[in-house]
Amino acid sequence: MVTATLFFHSNIRFLRERRKFSQEDISEVLDLSRNKLQALESGKTKNPSVQDLIKFSEYFKVSVDTLLKVDLSTLGELKLKELQAGNDVYMTGSQIRILAITVDKENLENTEYVPVKAKAGYQAGYNDPQYLAALPRFSLPNLPKQGTFRMFPTVGDSMLPIPEGSDIIAEYVQDWKNLKPETPCIVILKGNQDFVFKMVTVQNNGRLLLKSLNSLYQPFEVNSEDVLEVWKYYKHQTDTLPEPETDLQQIKNLLVAFHSEVKKK
Template identity: 60%
Template sequence: MEAAKVFFRSNLRFLRNRKKYSQEHLAQLLGLTRSKYTALENGQTENPPLVDLIRLSEFFRIPVDYLLRQDLGRWSEYELRKLETGAKEYINGKNLRVLSITVTPDNKENMEYVPVKAKAGYAAGHADPEFLAALPKFSLPNLPAGGTYRMFPTTGDSMLPIPEGSDVVARYVQDWKTLKPDSLCIVILKGERDFVFKQVTLQGDGTVLLRSLNKNYAPYTVRVDEVLEIWQYVKHQTDKLPEAGTDLQEIRQLLLDVKKRVEKI
């Protein structure tokens, strides 16, 4: 059987030259040493670490398997731009979208909890095995089988009536096209931003609409390539008791009672 061709080395050089970066400048942007980046580009690293592959994929906005198996130097500029701006294959998960996980000694997936103090660093560390290994781990009963789950803390009041400070249990979404409009999700965004808990709608123009349950917050959009991960809401936990019924609720109940009495007459 003929060995699969790997274009990782030549693709790195091509993508760097396309952006007109020196090796030293690109290494700085990636947070790597010059020697480590040079070794990657020159093929001196036989098995590049998964974390480095994901970092390069996110920086160049090119899926990992394209970095490895496609000769990007033969692609047209139009094809490259289409790939960078959220190609269909990236949205539906047919390309390699790597999710780092941790497992128990008997090889079962853990459920990690992202505490508030780790919230701001999750986007940077989501693919780092050491970051994930340091997160608290636990299990919950009665979750649907076959999924990968993680628990995220929420802050702020943008998702009321889900109480502030709730912990959201969510399932990892591989194929984003399976999401129905306004699906409740935890969305992991690139850059220095925290992850967000929003109603998610995938739009046909390569953007994602993010909407709060609290109507005091305006909806906004992000590009597909700004999204690292999507986790769909399953349930939430809170230590806050429901508030007592409001006057309006009491009035509504009185009107319903009157209606029932009238119907009996």
């Protein structure tokens, strides 16, 4: 038997402490006795009343579903501010979900690395904080402070000249509709499908057109329902040195430069 984990008691304590409120403060504002609040925060009250759920939901501007189902302590400060600013998926009815992340001791978001051996498990555990906590974590200098970043390995040559086996550092995309056409992205697909690193264009019908840089690979489309996550390319790292230019490449570069000069005239 699978039992759902509920986070209501830890969430209301977390939200109270995050605002640096005492139990007396919250008891007075929500018209609760101190003993009742202590019981709610400690989890001794296993089945809080609907009225109490609504009180906390309205006061903290977090939906009842989120208070129950999402461990808010794993979200980090940026995600909490977004959520309380009205981006709670359960309040807005949006299909855009809250991204599970891990944080360090200072409540700053980690950058997780998904190694090749963990790729199969990622599709099942991508939204599970316990799974993410088991992934290797690191920090890179000069990453933007805004945004959530993760590193994914690439397999295959569909994105040459980016070498096979490169590690892609990418930023989480919450709303795919904001992507510019042919944005390079890591796309996490459902089921038995793999990660793909492609140039992504969101079409008017909602489907995603995925195109390779390597012209030997044909573009293809996927339904938005088959996509778990989209991560926009930020940078990549590789241990492969670029190959020297061939004579044919040098001739091509000269022709391109000559063509540009002619157009200027």
